[in-house]
Amino acid sequence: MASRFETVSFLSDYGLQDEFVGVVTSVIRAVAPHVTVVDITHGVPAHDVRAGGLALARAAQYLAPGVVLAVVDPGVGTDRRAVAVEVGDREAVFVGPDNGVLASAVAMVGGASAAVELTDPAFHLPAPGPTFAGRDVFAPVAAHLCNGAALADLGELVDPAQLLPGVLPVSRTEAGKLVAEVLWVDRYGNVQLNVGADEIEPFDEPLSLALPSGVRTASRAGAYGAIGPGAVALVVDSYGLVSIAADRRSAADELGLAPGDTVILAPAEGGDGDGTSAPGGGHPGHTSPVSLRSRPPPRP
Amino acid sequence: MASRFETVSFLSDYGLQDEFVGVVTSVIRAVAPHVTVVDITHGVPAHDVRAGGLALARAAQYLAPGVVLAVVDPGVGTDRRAVAVEVGDREAVFVGPDNGVLASAVAMVGGASAAVELTDPAFHLPAPGPTFAGRDVFAPVAAHLCNGAALADLGELVDPAQLLPGVLPVSRTEAGKLVAEVLWVDRYGNVQLNVGADEIEPFDEPLSLALPSGVRTASRAGAYGAIGPGAVALVVDSYGLVSIAADRRSAADELGLAPGDTVILAPAEGGDGDGTSAPGGGHPGHTSPVSLRSRPPPRP
Amino acid sequence: MASRFETVSFLSDYGLQDEFVGVVTSVIRAVAPHVTVVDITHGVPAHDVRAGGLALARAAQYLAPGVVLAVVDPGVGTDRRAVAVEVGDREAVFVGPDNGVLASAVAMVGGASAAVELTDPAFHLPAPGPTFAGRDVFAPVAAHLCNGAALADLGELVDPAQLLPGVLPVSRTEAGKLVAEVLWVDRYGNVQLNVGADEIEPFDEPLSLALPSGVRTASRAGAYGAIGPGAVALVVDSYGLVSIAADRRSAADELGLAPGDTVILAPAEGGDGDGTSAPGGGHPGHTSPVSLRSRPPPRP
Numbered sequence: 001m002a003s004r005f006e007t008v009s010f011l012s013d014y015g016l017q018d019e020f021v022g023v024v025t026s027v028i029r030a031v032a033p034h035v036t037v038v039d040i041t042h043g044v045p046a047h048d049v050r051a052g053g054l055a056l057a058r059a060a061q062y063l064a065p066g067v068v069l070a071v072v073d074p075g076v077g078t079d080r081r082a083v084a085v086e087v088g089d090r091e092a093v094f095v096g097p098d099n100g101v102l103a104s105a106v107a108m109v110g111g112a113s114a115a116v117e118l119t120d121p122a123f124h125l126p127a128p129g130p131t132f133a134g135r136d137v138f139a140p141v142a143a144h145l146c147n148g149a150a151l152a153d154l155g156e157l158v159d160p161a162q163l164l165p166g167v168l169p170v171s172r173t174e175a176g177k178l179v180a181e182v183l184w185v186d187r188y189g190n191v192q193l194n195v196g197a198d199e200i201e202p203f204d205e206p207l208s209l210a211l212p213s214g215v216r217t218a219s220r221a222g223a224y225g226a227i228g229p230g231a232v233a234l235v236v237d238s239y240g241l242v243s244i245a246a247d248r249r250s251a252a253d254e255l256g257l258a259p260g261d262t263v264i265l266a267p268a269e270g271g272d273g274d275g276t277s278a279p280g281g282g283h284p285g286h287t288s289p290v291s292l293r294s295r296p297p298p299r300p
Numbered sequence: 301m302a303s304r305f306e307t308v309s310f311l312s313d314y315g316l317q318d319e320f321v322g323v324v325t326s327v328i329r330a331v332a333p334h335v336t337v338v339d340i341t342h343g344v345p346a347h348d349v350r351a352g353g354l355a356l357a358r359a360a361q362y363l364a365p366g367v368v369l370a371v372v373d374p375g376v377g378t379d380r381r382a383v384a385v386e387v388g389d390r391e392a393v394f395v396g397p398d399n400g401v402l403a404s405a406v407a408m409v410g411g412a413s414a415a416v417e418l419t420d421p422a423f424h425l426p427a428p429g430p431t432f433a434g435r436d437v438f439a440p441v442a443a444h445l446c447n448g449a450a451l452a453d454l455g456e457l458v459d460p461a462q463l464l465p466g467v468l469p470v471s472r473t474e475a476g477k478l479v480a481e482v483l484w485v486d487r488y489g490n491v492q493l494n495v496g497a498d499e500i501e502p503f504d505e506p507l508s509l510a511l512p513s514g515v516r517t518a519s520r521a522g523a524y525g526a527i528g529p530g531a532v533a534l535v536v537d538s539y540g541l542v543s544i545a546a547d548r549r550s551a552a553d554e555l556g557l558a559p560g561d562t563v564i565l566a567p568a569e570g571g572d573g574d575g576t577s578a579p580g581g582g583h584p585g586h587t588s589p590v591s592l593r594s595r596p597p598p599r600p
Numbered sequence: 601m602a603s604r605f606e607t608v609s610f611l612s613d614y615g616l617q618d619e620f621v622g623v624v625t626s627v628i629r630a631v632a633p634h635v636t637v638v639d640i641t642h643g644v645p646a647h648d649v650r651a652g653g654l655a656l657a658r659a660a661q662y663l664a665p666g667v668v669l670a671v672v673d674p675g676v677g678t679d680r681r682a683v684a685v686e687v688g689d690r691e692a693v694f695v696g697p698d699n700g701v702l703a704s705a706v707a708m709v710g711g712a713s714a715a716v717e718l719t720d721p722a723f724h725l726p727a728p729g730p731t732f733a734g735r736d737v738f739a740p741v742a743a744h745l746c747n748g749a750a751l752a753d754l755g756e757l758v759d760p761a762q763l764l765p766g767v768l769p770v771s772r773t774e775a776g777k778l779v780a781e782v783l784w785v786d787r788y789g790n791v792q793l794n795v796g797a798d799e800i801e802p803f804d805e806p807l808s809l810a811l812p813s814g815v816r817t818a819s820r821a822g823a824y825g826a827i828g829p830g831a832v833a834l835v836v837d838s839y840g841l842v843s844i845a846a847d848r849r850s851a852a853d854e855l856g857l858a859p860g861d862t863v864i865l866a867p868a869e870g871g872d873g874d875g876t877s878a879p880g881g882g883h884p885g886h887t888s889p890v891s892l893r894s895r896p897p898p899r900p
Contacts, residue, residue, distance in 0.1 A: 225674060236731075238727060
């Protein structure tokens with residue numbers, strides 16, 4: 001019998017208009033009544049594994065010790081594997097589909113020490129149909145893990161190195177310009193780039209931003225409220241990454257930016273700055289299986 | 301003093317933009333601090349008693365033992381009754397308006413053994429106005445039930461047979477065709493019909509679907525991910541019912557389907573399949589006071 | 601060591617599409633695992649301090665004893681103060697930015713007895729950037745308060761009289777007419793005015809309502825369900841305030857009303873009632889630093 005957990009941190013693309021989240025929570029509590037379920041978010045866009053994986057990675061180092069349940073699962077019912085992934089010496093166990101949604105978060109908190117494919121039906125609910133693995137597979141498994149089930153009880157152990165990696169875009173320098181990609185647009189319209197604060201330090205102000213919609217210039221600002229009316233600025237966000245922001249307006253709406261868009265940053269004098277240059281959308285970033293940003297591995 | 305409960309499972313059409321859900325939860329915890337409130341969903345469309353009743357019925361067999369609070373209550377403040385309905389030997393108590401929203405779920409978990417109209421104001425909060433029964437009547441009653449109040453304490457006992465039934469449409473066969481109705485469109489755009497997997501077994505593939513927007517053909521698929529690009533298919537969903545689905549697209553948006561629409565299923569060779577036949581919308585289904593699908597009564 | 605708390609009641613404009621709420625909740629539980637977080641609402645419109653303050657004030661008297669965390673914080677990272685405000689003899693502690701969002705709720709439950717600016721970084725998380733004070737400042741402070749930290753531990757005590765007041769519009773009488781303002785439109789489209797039930801008692805029915813979109817007449821109704829089809833009516837809502845409502849329709853959509861709009865109420869025979877008079881929007885209400893409505897101070 002392994003250690004018990006008190007918390008399931010739960011992220012999904014279920015939304016809140018249906019009863020999916022409530023049913024998963026109820027199943028967890030039916031099997032493990034001592035557990036508290038903390039909803040990380042259920043607002044991941046439907047089927048968007050990348051967005052779910054990024055949200056989980058942003059949250060990972062702040063989560064309570066215990067089980068982390070992440071269900072963004074367009075392949076439910078196909079031969080994609082259902083897995084549980086242990087981190088450290090059972091400091092956390094991540095549960096979900098092996099489609100990349102767990103990978104970046106697992107990497108953020110130290111990497112996988114063991115993994116299992118959830119093949120033993122004794123830990124699942126009987127299912128009238130195969131489409132709701134959150135309820136029938138992942139929730140009961142998460143609860144049994146909280147009750148002290150060992151990873152090896154749940155099915156066939158698998159090599160953690162064989163789990164599907166999270167594929168995140170890395171920025172690159174090209175002719176003195178920084179070719180970046182939009183990772184995230186938050187509810188306020190702030191646009192997070194895959195660029196660390198230090199990467200734009202060499203650039204004099206203002207910077208030019210080559211966007212799919214044209215070229216804009218922007219300076220740095222220390223806070224949203226320090227951005228002038230009508231302006232957009234570069235703000236180091238709460239993850240240490242560079243974001244494009246405006247004060248009480250949506251920079252994303254104003255600039256027409258969405259996750260995956262390319263943004264090319266350069267000193268303004270290095271760009272032509274007339275708004276007519278080729279849009280950044282023509283320079284897709286490379287992708288590479290890495291975690292968000294290299295940091296000392298925090299504990300979940 | 302009857303048995304105590306640890307959980308209130310809470311469903312409503314309150315949405316999450318206002319503080320309604322938070323206030324109801326706070327009132328429950330003020331009266332019964334030991335209780336955990338599990339949110340089933342608050343995304344039921346405003347005033348939609350049928351949709352709320354169906355969501356509750358889908359969730360019912362998975363809920364923790366305890367109080368089930370369901371508030372979709374367009375008649376609040378009128379002479380509609382506020383009730384509590386006991387199931388089994390106090391395995392669960394459903395609390396809400398007597399407008400049908402509780403009925404299908406109660407039937408799903410075994411039927412009502414006792415019921416009470418919530419007429420004793422000693423168990424309510426003083427109310428500056430009559431429009432928020434969730435806060436002023438249902439929440440404190442739910443909490444007092446969790447503290448061990450007996451049904452008979454709360455008001456006048458009523459005959460469970462006199463409670464308003466949930467009226468659900470039943471499918472029917474007509475000239476070899478199956479006349480069905482859309483029960484639910486979920487956040488992914490999957491379209492659940494009031495048709496069990498066994499009911500379409502006799503039909504050869506592909507099937508024709510006569511919809512309000514015209515006729516489509518569809519085959520069965522074992523999972524959403526097994527549906528070809530651009531296609532729609534029939535998938536047995538997680539409730540054992542037939543749903544019309546697409547892979548990472550909304551079948552409902554694509555086919556223009558909404559709850560209550562009629563869908564007529566038949567073998568494709570039995571339909572004309574040219575997309576110009578009379579739309580299914582002209583054949584309204586019958587309704588009958590039944591529960592979702594006949595299954596052995598599970599415990600909540 | 602001061603008394604401990606079991607509950608953090610949490611309101612914000614974070615929305616639920618991102619992981620902000622989940623991360624704040626996780627931070628609280630990491631510092632104070634015994635605490636339950638009750639979500640009041642996170643649907644406050646982005647940056648809308650007034651709407652957040654009103655929602656908190658409506659909820660205040662129903663909240664569990666403990667910490668009340670309210671984060672609507674467009675000035676995050678600027679020199680706006682982060683504060684904790686004690687009510688009564690530590691019956692509740694409100695935590696949030698000193699921008700008015702806490703003020704009306706604090707007034708509703710008895711007023712501030714002490715306040716502190718949250719200047720001691722020992723109670724904060726290290727932050728890669730300054731934009732997420734909910735996670736890095738307010739959540740750990742709320743949790744430490746639940747663990748028994750005293751107000752004076754958290755930073756510099758400040759005079760509660762120097763906290764930014766909540767500025768709420770008061771209605772006024774002008775030539776026998778009542779000049780009111782829309783406080784709130786709820787998810788059902790009910791339109792709450794800053795008018796108590798007693799204030800329209802002298803007016804004969806029907807009343808005329810001068811709105812930005814023209815003049816309408818309306819009578820009183822005792823419940824939404826008692827309003828006739830196609831009509832709008834005045835209903836005393838669950839806060840004792842007058843609301844403009846319709847039966848299973850959105851009065852706000854139908855009348856084009858939004859928070860902040862002016863509505864002038866008068867007996868219909870006192871108005872011209874022809875729908876062509878000058879719209880109410882031309883008569884902005886005065887504002888004054890008051891609480892919602894004068895009531896005996898309830899305990900949170």
